[in-house]
Amino acid sequence: MQLMVVDDSAMVRERLAGLLCGIDGVQAVLQADCGQQAMELLQQDTAGAVRFIVLDIEMPGESGLxxxxxxxxxxxxxxxxxxxxxxxxxxxxxxxxxxxxxFFDKSSDIDRLETLVRQLAAQPH
Structure with missing residues (x-):
């Protein structure tokens, strides 16, 4: 499974990518710092490998919503x-x-997010 982290904070992106790429079944964690970059990465994903996106709400330019x-x-x-x-x-x-x-809170739900990714990565494609 491939996933993507979209957040304007490089620290948040790198921390999440480091945590999530260590999960069995996660082949790649793409990173985008804004909505436009996220959409460009999705357009390049012609095989449909990206199955899960972690998306920040508050970003410059387009909001996460x-x-x-x-x-x-x-x-x-x-x-x-x-x-x-x-x-x-x-x-x-x-x-x-x-x-x-x-929907996850950055300050308190990191464990719940990690658990969810583990569950999704364990599912057959």
Whole structure:
């Protein structure tokens, strides 16, 4: 399974990539610092290898919610988890209503995110 981390913070991207690439079944962790770069990486993924995206809500340019809509309209097969430090009920509701499959708080849900990726990576393609 390939996955992608989309976050404007290089530290967050690198930390998540390091954590998630060590999971059995994860072949690659792509990184994007904005929505445009994420969409470009998805366009290059002609084999459909990317199955899971961790997406920040607050980014310069397009918000994560706007990127979520673009992802879901072009690749509805991809599972998307919103990952934010702004984990209030309004962001949660807007994310889930917008098509997010999961919603995680950066400050407290890293273990839950890792568990989810382990479960997804163990599933047959």
């Amino acid at each position: 706007q990127v979520l809509q673009r992802i879901k309209s072009s690749r509805s097969d991809i599972c998307v988890a919103m990952f934010t430090q702004h984990a209030n009920s309004q962001h949660r509701a807007r994310s889930l209503d917008g098509g997010a499959d999961y």
